[in-house]
Amino acid sequence: MPPSRIVCLTEEPTETLYALGEQDRIVGISGFTVRPTAARRDKPKVSAFTSAKIDAILALKPDFAIGFSDIQADIAAELVRRGVEVWIANHRSVAEIIDYIRRLGAMVGAAQRANDYADSLQRRLDAIADDSARLQRRPRVYFEEWDEPPITGIRWVAELVRIAGGDDIFPERALEPLAKQRILEDSDEVIRRAPDIILGSWCGKRFRPERVAARPGWDAIPAVRDGELHEVKSPIILQPGPAALTDGVDAIARIVRAWATSPLRV
Structure with a gap:
């Protein structure tokens, strides 16, 4: 039988299950969930990224919990010890996000x-x-998905930038699955790679383009010189689910298209 009482430890399974019309199976969600708004309004919030209210989760009597990556390994381990079945997905690319949606649907009996x-x-x-x-x-x-220290974009973001018509300047770092492996030890490398556009999505806080522009030496970067510093809200790009493949890529595509068609760039 498909699970009927699911706790979603991150946002992407929540958004996916709502999109599939399977939201009644969800009994608890992440406190960082903003999509869809109905989930934030209607479902109990029982987890964060690195911590969870284990007793509150158990009180919901879940038969399944869904999380993401090494970030939630400790939460998953504790739930397993307490008798909850857990699926920790580890999808990092656009193709893997698409496959994740297919697998999650199959798990709840909504494969088609x-x-x-x-x-x-x-x-x-x-x-x-x-x-x-x-x-x-x-x-x-x-x-840039974090500022102190600077952390470059993860793989699905780099791929969405490419789909939207741009080229990520750190393609080799995008292949690294862990954020700590994408920390820029030398931020002058951004100056050397001379991006035309800077996109900021600082998870959990507002992107401050003026702070980026004020970094030593960054006035030489074409994006800073031309005022091409833009925020992409983290809920629509930093969760590997439907949001990134819809609103997230749309936001990037609008920025890229405006740059590419500006009379100043011709």
Whole structure:
């Protein structure tokens, strides 16, 4: 039997289950959940990224818990010790996000709906990629997901930048799965790689472009010189689920398209 009482320890399973019409299975969610708004309004909040209210989760009598990555390994271990079945997904690329949606749907008995939904998301991404391929120029893009210390973008973000018509300036770092492996030991490397656009998505706090522009030597960067510093809200890009493949990539595509079609860039 598919699980009927699910605790979602991060946002992406919540958004996916709502998209599949399986939201009644959810009995608890992450406190960081903002999508969909109905989930934040209706469901008990029982976890954060690195911590959880274990007793509160157990009181909900879940038969399944869903989390993400090494960040939640300790939460998962404690729930397993307390008798809860746990799935910790570890998807890091666009293709893996699509596959995650298919697998989650199959787990709750909604395989066909999940496959249809995943297919629609893939078609949407393909259409954006086709549009961006017609742009006359591709900007170099620096994506920063934290500022102190600077941390570069994860793999699915770099791939979405490419789909949207840009080129991530740290493609080698994007392949590193852990945030600590994407810390910029020397932020002057951004100066040397000279991005045309800087995208900021500081998880949990507002991006401050003026602080980025004021970093020593960064006035030489084309993006700073031309005022091309933009925030992409973390809820729509830093969770590996439907948000990144819809609103997240849309936001990046709008910024890239505006840069590529500006008279100042011709």
